[in-house]
Amino acid sequence: MSEPLSDEELRELFGRQRAADHEQAPTFSALRSRPHRSKAAAPADFAPVWRWALSGAVALILGIATLVSFHPASRPATVSRDTVTRELDAIDAALQKSLSAQNSVTAWQSPTDFLLNPIPTQTP
Amino acid sequence: MDTHETLSQLEALHHDAFGWAVSCCAGDWHRGEDVLQAAYSKALSGAAKFSGRSSLRTWWFGVIRFTALEEAKRSVRWLAFLDRWRAEPEPEPQAIQIPEEDAAVAELTRALRTLSERQREVLHLTFYQRISLSEAAEVMQITVGSARQHYERGKKRLRTILQTRRALHE
Numbered sequence: 001m002s003e004p005l006s007d008e009e010l011r012e013l014f015g016r017q018r019a020a021d022h023e024q025a026p027t028f029s030a031l032r033s034r035p036h037r038s039k040a041a042a043p044a045d046f047a048p049v050w051r052w053a054l055s056g057a058v059a060l061i062l063g064i065a066t067l068v069s070f071h072p073a074s075r076p077a078t079v080s081r082d083t084v085t086r087e088l089d090a091i092d093a094a095l096q097k098s099l100s101a102q103n104s105v106t107a108w109q110s111p112t113d114f115l116l117n118p119i120p121t122q123t124p
Numbered sequence: 125m126d127t128h129e130t131l132s133q134l135e136a137l138h139h140d141a142f143g144w145a146v147s148c149c150a151g152d153w154h155r156g157e158d159v160l161q162a163a164y165s166k167a168l169s170g171a172a173k174f175s176g177r178s179s180l181r182t183w184w185f186g187v188i189r190f191t192a193l194e195e196a197k198r199s200v201r202w203l204a205f206l207d208r209w210r211a212e213p214e215p216e217p218q219a220i221q222i223p224e225e226d227a228a229v230a231e232l233t234r235a236l237r238t239l240s241e242r243q244r245e246v247l248h249l250t251f252y253q254r255i256s257l258s259e260a261a262e263v264m265q266i267t268v269g270s271a272r273q274h275y276e277r278g279k280k281r282l283r284t285i286l287q288t289r290r291a292l293h294e
Contacts, residue, residue, distance in 0.1 A: 005283045013286075014251035017229045021143045028138040031161050
């Protein structure tokens with residue numbers, strides 16, 4: 001076991017620490033003119049909190065959106081293929097019926113056609 | 125004493141104040157810089173004003189100590205909150221970049237970290253800053269008797285740690 005350290009040895013050790021600190025310490029003017037880091041560091045510390053809060057909010061919104069989109073009330077009822085075919089056939093039949101009920105375009109006469117005089121034709 | 129006069133006198137104390145700020149931050153160099161800078165801001169803005177009731181050094185060291193405590197409380201509060209959410213461990217405080225040949229100083233810095241805050245403070249003030257125990261008590265805002273107790277216990281513990289490490293290296 002080594003000899004116990006005397007007060008003088010401790011003082012000498014602290015003195016060396018002091019000299020090492022003095023060598024590397026920033027100057028007074030450098031410290032005063034440098035941008036304030038501790039105040040600026042605070043938002044950096046808080047940043048993870050905001051990140052957590054933001055992630056939480058996004059997750060919540062996505063969750064609600066997913067819930068709403070998959071909710072049975074918001075989805076249209078599933079229709080079978082046969083029903084769709086039947087409906088399309090019915091629409092087609094109604095259209096055909098309507099077309100056949102209309103007069104031919106060539107037979108159509110305007111109510112004012114009688115006002116037109118026949119153009120006299122000149123015979124040589 | 126006006127602000128500019130105080131600042132010019134504080135400039136003379138700058139290196140000692142820096143050592144004290146680093147000690148108040150358990151040897152964390154970067155936090156020490158931040159603390160000292162915040163203390164300078166207080167002196168410049170007039171938030172901390174020297175009234176002349178004690179020596180300038182005692183007053184200034186008290187301001188630095190108080191600023192360090194404020195910063196520590198703030199970071200502890202947030203770190204405690206964040207630790208609930210994050211899994212990765214907090215990185216070790218950055219050690220002072222001591223030249224490799226002075227291993228004894230590095231050893232002392234490490235040993236000081238194992239002491240209690242009061243013990244570290246009183247040993248720094250008496251051995252590093254070479255101020256009296258009564259002045260140290262004033263800076264630490266405790267009685268001289270209490271400061272002496274921390275001094276004796278801290279010195280004993282520091283000796284034991286340094287001796288044990290020295291014996292291990294031999």
